[in-house]
Amino acid sequence: MxxxxxxxxxxxxxxxxxxxxxxxxxxxxxxxxxxxxxxxTEAVNRPLLSKDYLSHKVGDDQLPLIASEVRxxxxxxxxxxxxxxxxxxxxDRQRHQLQLYNGRQLEWDTLVLATGVRLRQLSLPGGDQPVxxxxxxxxxxxxxxxxxxxxxxxxxxQLTVIxxxxxxxxxxxxxxxxxxxxxxxxSGERLLRRVVAAPVSHWFQQMHIEQGVELRxxxxxxxxxxxDHGNVRAIQLASGDVLATDLVVVGIGVEPETGLAQSAGxxxxxxxxxxxxxxxxxxxxxxxxxxxxxxxxxxxxxxxxESVENATHQGQLIAAMLTQSPLPPAAVPWFWSTQYDAxxxxxxxxxxxxxxxxxxxxxxxxxxxxxxxQGRLLACDAxxxxxxxxxxxxxxxxxxxxxxxxxxxxxxxxxxxxxxxxPNDPNAGxxxxxxxxxxxx
Ligand SMILES: Cc1cc2nc3c(=O)[nH]c(=O)nc-3n(C[C@H](O)[C@H](O)[C@H](O)COP(=O)(O)OP(=O)(O)OC[C@H]3O[C@@H](n4cnc5c(N)ncnc54)[C@H](O)[C@@H]3O)c2cc1C
Numbered sequence: 001m002x003x004x005x006x007x008x009x010x011x012x013x014x015x016x017x018x019x020x021x022x023x024x025x026x027x028x029x030x031x032x033x034x035x036x037x038x039x040x041t042e043a044v045n046r047p048l049l050s051k052d053y054l055s056h057k058v059g060d061d062q063l064p065l066i067a068s069e070v071r072x073x074x075x076x077x078x079x080x081x082x083x084x085x086x087x088x089x090x091x092d093r094q095r096h097q098l099q100l101y102n103g104r105q106l107e108w109d110t111l112v113l114a115t116g117v118r119l120r121q122l123s124l125p126g127g128d129q130p131v132x133x134x135x136x137x138x139x140x141x142x143x144x145x146x147x148x149x150x151x152x153x154x155x156x157x158q159l160t161v162i163x164x165x166x167x168x169x170x171x172x173x174x175x176x177x178x179x180x181x182x183x184x185x186x187s188g189e190r191l192l193r194r195v196v197a198a199p200v201s202h203w204f205q206q207m208h209i210e211q212g213v214e215l216r217x218x219x220x221x222x223x224x225x226x227x228d229h230g231n232v233r234a235i236q237l238a239s240g241d242v243l244a245t246d247l248v249v250v251g252i253g254v255e256p257e258t259g260l261a262q263s264a265g266x267x268x269x270x271x272x273x274x275x276x277x278x279x280x281x282x283x284x285x286x287x288x289x290x291x292x293x294x295x296x297x298x299x300x301x302x303x304x305x306e307s308v309e310n311a312t313h314q315g316q317l318i319a320a321m322l323t324q325s326p327l328p329p330a331a332v333p334w335f336w337s338t339q340y341d342a343x344x345x346x347x348x349x350x351x352x353x354x355x356x357x358x359x360x361x362x363x364x365x366x367x368x369x370x371x372x373x374q375g376r377l378l379a380c381d382a383x384x385x386x387x388x389x390x391x392x393x394x395x396x397x398x399x400x401x402x403x404x405x406x407x408x409x410x411x412x413x414x415x416x417x418x419x420x421x422x423p424n425d426p427n428a429g430x431x432x433x434x435x436x437x438x439x440x441x
Contacts, residue, residue, distance in 0.1 A: 124222070165195075274288075351379075
């Protein structure tokens, strides 16, 4: 029996275990698995934490990523032990040993680092007391953080969200729907600027404003101010404005969690560097998920992606490597976000686009934006147009060119907007060449 140790208990780990369990045909695998996770729960569905769980639409029973009967079966098929509230503090590659914070040591034959990302912390002088000690200041990543925030929202009158990215906007939407006054502070000139084009940002800005959110762009924070009991009460901006608040949610981005890998001497650069098979510079150590920077076969270059799809794919890929099964095929990256009743689905990567096409049928809800480069579809942001999202995924992976006039007509299904192949184009139908050019530029 070989020992598999997995550090981190999130989406990549759940996908790895589910796949390993599925591939255990005779009820007993070659692997004895231990998961070591710093969190207090086993793997949870994180997207729910800023959406349906936060708004009480789903309860605690819907959070686990591994169904309870499967989890039970894993105890016998994989000998699974899941250590929660347990942090790994060092990796000794020579001895194939991990050291836990409590001094315990564990040995491995194969090690997986699925350590994800850590939340960027707000570093501001907190008036009379440090921000980290103030009550009413929240971050959102774990089930317990979401649970605490949803309780606080029930009594809040004024929420300030720091950061206009997906997490911040999802929390803003949930709070507005519960009747809380919301102000979003964004340091840049537009929302979601890291991920979407300006017209998409503006569409989301407009939606939040219509829902009653106060949006302050170009906002620079100076202090958080607390009352005598340590409860946050106001935010002072560099402009001199003071905003009253009784709840603050900080969503200012993340950093790959590479500390362990770096101290173990594994190659890291914006994440833990892995090859197409998720192997690190040490062939006995794999890395997966938000914290891994992988050579992506479709894009022929390194990418570190922060999405459930990416973590799931890489978890499944490692399971296939461990069981010497066929690897899952390369997939177009995708992502989603829900705010109010707008469901955004993003297919592909939009970097390097030279044309943006909007698809919106008059008088009908739903809108999509298509990102093209030299006529070929790179990415699609679809709001309440799931057919566009699904067809875009296919068009992107097959490297198709679009007829821009047809594509702009939302009444024509996207899959029917393909341009005739140019016989002089050496790259026609070659998705890899297309995508590499896009990401590299
Ligand atoms: C609130 C929220 C909403 C989201 N919504 C969406 C969405 O709608 N769509 C989407 O595609 N993505 C969404 N994401 C992103 C998605 O959840 C991540 O891409 C995904 O969880 C990455 O999986 P992972 O396994 O790499 O990391 P994680 O799921 O983050 O797991 C990493 C784990 O490693 C643990 N860890 C780190 N260091 C150590 C250590 N030294 N010892 C022990 N344990 C350690 C951490 O505690 C954590 O449990 C959301 C994320 C959050 C936080």
